[in-house]
Amino acid sequence: MVFVCGDTHCTHDIEKLKKFKEGKGAQLTKNDYVIVCGDFGLLFDNPAVLTWKREVGQFISSCSKDNSWSERELNLLKWYDNAPWTTLWVDGNHENFDRIELYPISEWHGGRVQKISDSVIHLMRGEIYDIDGHSYFCMGGAQSTDRGTITGTEWKDEGTIWWPREIPTDVEWEYANRNLAQRDYKVDFVITHDVPSGIDIGAFGYRSSKVSEELETIRTVTDFKWWFCGHMHIDRDYFWKHLSVLYNREPVNVEEYIDWEVDNELV
Numbered sequence: 001m002v003f004v005c006g007d008t009h010c011t012h013d014i015e016k017l018k019k020f021k022e023g024k025g026a027q028l029t030k031n032d033y034v035i036v037c038g039d040f041g042l043l044f045d046n047p048a049v050l051t052w053k054r055e056v057g058q059f060i061s062s063c064s065k066d067n068s069w070s071e072r073e074l075n076l077l078k079w080y081d082n083a084p085w086t087t088l089w090v091d092g093n094h095e096n097f098d099r100i101e102l103y104p105i106s107e108w109h110g111g112r113v114q115k116i117s118d119s120v121i122h123l124m125r126g127e128i129y130d131i132d133g134h135s136y137f138c139m140g141g142a143q144s145t146d147r148g149t150i151t152g153t154e155w156k157d158e159g160t161i162w163w164p165r166e167i168p169t170d171v172e173w174e175y176a177n178r179n180l181a182q183r184d185y186k187v188d189f190v191i192t193h194d195v196p197s198g199i200d201i202g203a204f205g206y207r208s209s210k211v212s213e214e215l216e217t218i219r220t221v222t223d224f225k226w227w228f229c230g231h232m233h234i235d236r237d238y239f240w241k242h243l244s245v246l247y248n249r250e251p252v253n254v255e256e257y258i259d260w261e262v263d264n265e266l267v
């Protein structure tokens with residue numbers, strides 16, 4: 001079985017998964033999956049940089065290549081490893097991309113992944129995976145809305161709370177479109193962090209960006225059953241657009257969405 005949930009932000013928004021582990025998730029096995037729609041944040045802390053910043057008030061970019069895990073991250077990794085299921089995640093914007101990039105790339109279910117552990121697997125931008133008979137197009141990334149909130153200047157925060165790699169490159173968009181074209185732009189599910197700009201995100205105080213606009217282009221040309229995303233920190237189903245924005249609700253079972261029109265007698 002495959003379930004999907006919204007941003008977890010390392011330990012900050014993990015409560016939904018803790019509840020899930022005690023309930024529906026308890027019956028799952030490592031051959032079942034929970035996909036986190038970005039801002040997973042397991043790899044986020046950088047104690048060396050943060051300490052140095054506090055003491056000296058400046059930033060050394062070489063420190064951001066340090067892949068030492070903080071205590072809360074190590075405890076959380078153990079928690080994920082001990083969970084009954086396997087956790088998959090697309091990257092959002094609150095990820096330490098300098099650390100993610102240190103992990104080797106391998107092949108998994110038809111696409112490239114980075115295994116943080118046997119139970120925690122990064123689904124990479126533009127890939128399409130075949131899992132339990134369904135295809136999943138994945139595209140991480142989003143533009144941070146909070147650059148500069150800690151130090152007051154964006155350049156000092158770079159590499160500590162935001163990374164330029166949060167925005168997919170032109171090459172990554174081209175790669176994603178090439179993969180979709182190989183499937184005639186037809187997949188079962190789409191998993192992203194950001195929300196396509198065609199969704200009424202303005203009502204929730206979000207502005208469109210290059211990322212949400214690129215996703216909107218993909219949304220208009222792709223035949224999909226359901227699109228799951230995060231980023232906006234709200235829980236809302238846009239049934240008429242076959243799209244759900246996830247945040248604090250417990251992981252949802254994709255099977256409940258695949259035949260939504262049939263189940264609701266709309267065909």
Ligand SMILES: [Fe+2]
Nearest residue numbers: 007039094231
């Ligand atoms: Fe988030």
